[in-house]
Amino acid sequence: MRLRAGVRVRLKELLKEALGEDVKYVPSSFDIIGSREGAVAILEFPEGAPDHVKRAVAEALMRVHRNVRLVLAKASERKGAFRLREYEVIAGEGGTEVVHVEHGVKLKLDPTKVYFSPREATERVRVASQVKPGETVMVMFAGVGPYALMIAKKQPLVEKVVAIELNPEAYRYMVENVRLNKLEGKVVPVLGDVRTEAKRWYGACDRVVMPLPKGAHEFLDRAFLCLKPGGGVIHFYHWAPERDLFSEAFRLLEREATLRGMSVRILDARVVSEYAPRIYKVCVDALVEPEV
Template structure:
């Protein structure tokens, strides 16, 4: 039986998030219990990601109610509870792609930072980064982010704030800004604009339904125009499949 799922956690304790029709759930549970002894809880997806916090809509169908885990990704650890925060282990490769672009002495802003996987990936890959600032509106995510920064001994490099990005102030200007909120991130382009140093690079995630991503480009440019903001796109990349006929994309750009 093929079970579409994510396993989040460690060899000692993991949570499986499965995406099967409800009538196949029992068979899937049996299979997972046989194959993955370290899985202590099984969550069934019952909808998409929801609300401002973008948490996966799931229900516990087997195992422990304690779904907090420590996930190992590359050479760092991420403590989190998938019932309370956004996290996707599938984005590990994308985090590495971004981390490798960061140069020494950069100040980096990670908007919509969740439990801080981007910030930690960057700080591990670029030891000479000057500072990374994380902002997320979900208090629980920022509490985990703060714990994760300590867990990975990166207190001297990463700062975490629980704020609506739009309300954030006094953070200074940045060389690089990461905007991993694909559904509505482009609506914060004015915030990125006022937080960017001259020549700063912005990595914005979005959703596209066209082969050349022109639908997302138009949305972004139209929105930017409302604020009189002009951009120069450096690169457009497909990140992953998102939904039938929709892909997640990343646009790298600078402000003109």
């Protein structure tokens, strides 16, 4: 859930008098992960925000969103293969595990132990709505399962969704989420590295989803190999600068296709979100077919 502009303004307004000049440190957006039963809010404060401002913002936020029981501030960039970051507890109490509900999909997770972004819900629905009955779908870098579960939920006639994840904590949540959503048998969680685990599905998939903008290109060979001999669709995520959003992603896909005697037709190319100032997470949907 993203904070609505109205609430944001209200927060600033609420705090204007108490904070005076320091109202400039009130973050311009934040995430709430969880549900009515309990949620965690995650804020990103501008550099130099004083502690009393952080506390005031967190307390105001908990007054506006009664389900938020714990407020965390981002304390580092995302790091490492698991794409985790450090957090600082600003206010509230209780654990960091929540059940987030996204378009009817229940996702149990702990944002301090696994990657999860509630801002990508629309993107997941967009990908899921393209899946056709009878498809076998490979979701690489599956996290706690949001893409795989959204696909199986939106397309109940999907043959199978294979979901590979390296982080044991995320895998454990994914297994639990498959059960929570009653999608056993449809979603197949796999613990391990896409480099080695994808082999079991070489030549077996109609569609491959690659939601790891930092480095998905290193796994494009595996994605091509997973597709059926007649080809299929790859949803390829990549980071790109504002001045040239798609050329590099197109080039990477075309190079891999050429190496394998395949052709690539771009079905769609879009900006998913802003990663950093003037750097965007983009997604290219590519139809891969044998060259005639």
